[in-house]
Amino acid sequence: MSTLEIRDLHVSVETKEGPKAILRGVDLTIASGETHAIMGPNGSGKSTLAYSLAGHPKYQVTSGTVTLDGEDVLALSVDARARAGLFLAMQYPVEVPGVSVSNFLRTAKTAIDGQAPPLRSWVKDVRKAMDDLRMDPAFAERSVNEGFSGGEKKRHEILQMELLKPKFAILDETDSGLDVDALRVVSEGVNRVKENPDVGVLLITHYTRILRYITPDFVHVFVDGKVAEEGGPELADRLENEGYDRFLSTATTIV
Amino acid sequence: MTTATDSLSTDHTKAVADGSHTHGVGPLPEASRASRPTSFDVADFPVPNGREEEWRFSPIDRLAPLFAGASDGVLSGHGVLTTVVEAPEVKVEIVDRGDARLGTAGTPGDRTAAVAWASYPRATVVTIPKEAVASEVTSIRVEGVEGGAQALEPSATHLLVHAEALSQAVVVIDHVGHAALTETVEIVADEGAHLTVVSVHDWAEGSVHATSHRLRIGRDATVKHIAVTLGGDVVRITPDAEFVGEGATVKMLGLYFADAGQHQEQRLFVDHAVPNCVSRVTYKGALQGEGAHTVWVGDVLIRAAAEGTDTYELNRNLVLSDGARADSVPNLEIETGLIEGAGHASATGRFDDEQLFYLRARGIPETDARRLVVRGFFAELIHEIGVPSVEERLIGAIERELEKSMSVLDGTADAHVEGSEVGLTTDGA
Numbered sequence: 213m214s215t216l217e218i219r220d221l222h223v224s225v226e227t228k229e230g231p232k233a234i235l236r237g238v239d240l241t242i243a244s245g246e247t248h249a250i251m252g253p254n255g256s257g258k259s260t261l262a263y264s265l266a267g268h269p270k271y272q273v274t275s276g277t278v279t280l281d282g283e284d285v286l287a288l289s290v291d292a293r294a295r296a297g298l299f300l301a302m303q304y305p306v307e308v309p310g311v312s313v314s315n316f317l318r319t320a321k322t323a324i325d326g327q328a329p330p331l332r333s334w335v336k337d338v339r340k341a342m343d344d345l346r347m348d349p350a351f352a353e354r355s356v357n358e359g360f361s362g363g364e365k366k367r368h369e370i371l372q373m374e375l376l377k378p379k380f381a382i383l384d385e386t387d388s389g390l391d392v393d394a395l396r397v398v399s400e401g402v403n404r405v406k407e408n409p410d411v412g413v414l415l416i417t418h419y420t421r422i423l424r425y426i427t428p429d430f431v432h433v434f435v436d437g438k439v440a441e442e443g444g445p446e447l448a449d450r451l452e453n454e455g456y457d458r459f460l461s462t463a464t465t466i467v
Numbered sequence: 468m469t470t471a472t473d474s475l476s477t478d479h480t481k482a483v484a485d486g487s488h489t490h491g492v493g494p495l496p497e498a499s500r501a502s503r504p505t506s507f508d509v510a511d512f513p514v515p516n517g518r519e520e521e522w523r524f525s526p527i528d529r530l531a532p533l534f535a536g537a538s539d540g541v542l543s544g545h546g547v548l549t550t551v552v553e554a555p556e557v558k559v560e561i562v563d564r565g566d567a568r569l570g571t572a573g574t575p576g577d578r579t580a581a582v583a584w585a586s587y588p589r590a591t592v593v594t595i596p597k598e599a600v601a602s603e604v605t606s607i608r609v610e611g612v613e614g615g616a617q618a619l620e621p622s623a624t625h626l627l628v629h630a631e632a633l634s635q636a637v638v639v640i641d642h643v644g645h646a647a648l649t650e651t652v653e654i655v656a657d658e659g660a661h662l663t664v665v666s667v668h669d670w671a672e673g674s675v676h677a678t679s680h681r682l683r684i685g686r687d688a689t690v691k692h693i694a695v696t697l698g699g700d701v702v703r704i705t706p707d708a709e710f711v712g713e714g715a716t717v718k719m720l721g722l723y724f725a726d727a728g729q730h731q732e733q734r735l736f737v738d739h740a741v742p743n744c745v746s747r748v749t750y751k752g753a754l755q756g757e758g759a760h761t762v763w764v765g766d767v768l769i770r771a772a773a774e775g776t777d778t779y780e781l782n783r784n785l786v787l788s789d790g791a792r793a794d795s796v797p798n799l800e801i802e803t804g805l806i807e808g809a810g811h812a813s814a815t816g817r818f819d820d821e822q823l824f825y826l827r828a829r830g831i832p833e834t835d836a837r838r839l840v841v842r843g844f845f846a847e848l849i850h851e852i853g854v855p856s857v858e859e860r861l862i863g864a865i866e867r868e869l870e871k872s873m874s875v876l877d878g879t880a881d882a883h884v885e886g887s888e889v890g891l892t893t894d895g896a
Contacts, residue, residue, distance in 0.1 A: 266824075267828075268824055269820065289827070289833070290824060290827040291827040291831055291832050293828075294829055294830035302828075306824070306825035307822075308826065308840065308843055309843055310842065310845070310846035310847050311839050311840070311843035311846070316826075316829075319831055320826075320831055323831045324829075376830070
């Protein structure tokens with residue numbers, strides 16, 4: 213049983229005009245076994261939260277804390293955060309030419325576990341996970357993300373999540389750009405991970421569509437860099453009917 | 468933490484016939500690569516001053532011992548020893564100057580090549596007889612036999628690798644030890660021969676090396692030429708490939724890894740003088756450390772007679788640290804529109820921070836992530852070599868390069884790509 217705790221997180225990015233504040237005091241607590249959906253309009257800071265948790269150098273944490281079972285996540289390097297149990301499924305996975313998927317997966321698994329996985333069971337696990345995600349076995353020999361279609365990239369992200377077995381998985385708009393078939397395959401993968409009660413999921417999305425396949429325990433609405441409203445799955449239904457206009461007009465009034 | 472990549476790519480498949488279609492922008496622009504002087508007489512090449520088109524990137528002072536300026540263009544040193552371990556099907560001879568088989572592939576195109584031609588005491592001739600299929604790799608070791616830097620005697624060698632009609636062989640030339648050497652490697656592939664020549668330059672620190680590789684490729688022959696440059700203070704390699712019969716293919720691969728203070732220069736010339744030949748050039752380099760400098764110049768000339776030519780050349784550089792500089796100049800001249808395809812691409816980039824972030828976000832520590840990226844950068848090229856023993860050695864050599872100075876890898880560097888961008892939008896201008 214683990215807890216990821218985000219307290220009063222402020223994050224800014226460097227722009228030509230100087231630092232620009234994106235997150236303005238985010239509070240969020242996620243426990244193992246829970247699925248939290250973060251929804252919100254474009255530019256509300258959802259992806260910034262995801263990348264800040266993973267430690268992308270572009271984002272500067274100006275105040276606040278993030279702890280994983282009490283350990284200061286913000287003090288850890290990018291790779292140490294991953295080894296501590298955080299996983300970020302990226303919206304725009306990066307191409308790494310010349311590095312095969314199978315080599316990449318094995319290297320990552322070895323880094324996360326601190327030792328190389330036993331060869332026989334590892335090969336079996338990879339094959340099974342790829343099969344579940346309806347990925348062709350030839351995929352393993354391709355260079356990481358190079359020439360992948362949008363759907364292949366997202367499936368590859370979910371494949372990593374299933375194999376690396378994080379404590380907390382952050383999915384940054386994994387549903388964006390997917391057709392219904394790919395969305396279903398990806399959602400099944402997330403649900404397989406969710407079955408494990410030791411995993412917490414933070415699902416970042418712009419659309420309610422994915423929530424028909426993955427049921428969240430909690431829904432948080434992000435507006436202007438912080439949580440504007442929180443509730444259960446019913447909040448997602450309300451958003452589906454009403455959209456974000458209600459929040460946006462509020463935000464505009466404040467500005 | 469910024470990423471900057473200059474990327475250029477042009478496709479000249481549809482280029483119109485144009486006698487002056489060159490992208491090279493130098494201080495002394497030439498009308499055509501074809502008009503550059505070549506000669507067996509060293510007197511035809513004055514000692515370079517560094518302002519000449521073919522020397523403008525080179526450290527002239529460090530190469531000076533190979534110009535033989537004080538000895539009328541002739542070197543008399545005996546600083547290297549050539550040893551050959553040949554496949555049983557292959558014949559090796561040591562011949563005197565004047566052997567009629569020497570000097571049939573191309574003509575020296577610069578001072579160091581002419582000095583090499585004027586100076587070699589004896590030549591090594593490796594012959595793969597007609598229709599012979601070599602069952603093993605033939606290994607040639609060119610070793611600097613002098614001790615300290617003070618004792619360096621500038622020397623010259625001449626090597627001829629001759630694959631007779633329909634023969635097949637792999638020849639690996641290793642350059643090791645400590646030397647100041649100007650060298651000629653003639654590579655002759657007769658009709659239908661399949662020849663792979665790998666030249667590895669892994670000299671000891673303090674070495675200076677210029678080498679003129681001249682390829683003559685006969686009808687329906689296939690030559691794979693691979694140049695690997697790792698060690699040595701200055702290594703300048705000028706492979707010239709000339710097609711003399713139709714239906715031939717040349718694949719020229721290059722891999723280089725420059726550390727602090729090293730100058731690694733490769734100037735290629737592919738001369739499509741006859742119809743229906745194919746050339747593919749792929750050179751990739753990595754640079755790290757203060758003063759690491761690599762130069763790649765790729766000239767391709769498609770003469771009016773060379774209808775049906777298919778050519779593509781690519782240069783990629785990965786600049787790993789501050790203070791390193793990569794120059795990349797692809798030049799393509801097309802004198803006939805009746806070709807299959809012609810293109811070139813050049814890209815020089817710094818370490819991609821987004822790649823590193825992606826790998827590190829999967830738990831892979833930074834050093835390992837950098838290694839993965841560099842290994843990946845070279846992997847495809849290495850696999851194209853097709854000689855397993857060489858491939859393994861090169862993978863090992865790259866690991867050692869990475870081992871050597873992975874800790875200095877940080878920050879940014881100069882990256883210069885010039886030449887071809889001028890032609891990108893002004894095709895045929």
